[in-house]
Amino acid sequence: MYAQMVKSENADDSAEAQAFQARIDAGEKIEPKEWMPAGYRKTLIRQIGQHAHSEIVGQLPEGNWITRAPTLERKAILLAKVQDEAGHGLYLYCAAETLGVTRDELTEMLLDGRMKYSSIFNYPTLTWADMGAVGWLVDGAAIMNQVPLQRTSYGPYSRAMIRICKEESFHQRQGYDIMMKMAKGTEQQKQMAQNALNRFWFPSLMMFGPSDKDSVHSAQSMAWKIKMNTNDELRQKFVDQTVPQAEYLGLTVPDKTLSWNEEKGGYDFAEPDWDEFFQVIKGNGPCNSERLAARNKAWDEGRWVREGLMAHAAKKSTAQRMAAE
């Protein structure tokens, strides 16, 4: 089914397509059973699917530290956060399913490398301070990207984002709280916090996607209000918000070119290494193979659970049918 949709994706200028665009321009939400251009459907499946995969794969770098959290309280908080990410993945798979693709199809495309997930999760989490940096910077970047998506034109995606954003705010604050503790702690803890910032700064800037001149999908996605801002606009807002937070922590953003530009009312900052970004999204980042191996293992080892649940559901519905006859 997904393959058929992809074949007929080309945007058309039919009366239906024009009426559809007029609804988008008027700020109306598009709902699952309504007519939509094949390209709109395909773009949503790609974006929502990648977003769902990011939430699921995104559990791995933090899951790595649950057993080694420094206190019982930190362990409980981290566990709750990682569980929230699983929940986000599930809302998003449900939103994607309303477009005619199944969760299993999406999962298979993740597992065999046909679909992407966020580049950020291909970097390792080496110390406890990385839990602070991930919450502060990675969830911070996610919120910056996702708050505007609450107004996205596709109803189920927009509604999923409203709930997700509430939880992401808690995630960002717990990360910043870890950073505060470490940055105000011993000299060694402060050094760990600085080191985590050094390693996560540029990968966090990459989360917003390539620069606008290299973004393949932005123009069409913005015309359809699937995306509400360009990649560079959101990256700029993220830098402007995050630099004062780093200053409050007494940490240094690892960018010697960083300076306030009075005229534009924002910071000038160095671009990430885009060659590295494209390598990571091609599968050649530091942890790509480890992440995909972990997801494949979970999928294979969970097969008996999925089959058991399906058998139980079939048995239950047969019993209900027979009782009704």
Ligand code: FAQ
């Ligand atoms: N990583 O033309 P564009 C989270 C790909 S938040 C990997 O600009 P688009 C929460 C892009 O897919 C993270 N690939 O693309 C959390 C395209 O390739 P394709 C997830 C990337 O779609 C926190 C190509 O480059 N958030 O998980 C990336 O218009 C902590 C050209 O790019 C979302 O997914 C990247 N960073 O804009 C969980 C938000 N950037 O598909 C756990 C929704 C670009 O043609 C712990 N998504 N690419 O093969 C979006 O807003 C957009 O999809 C963008 C990319 C902004 C990511």
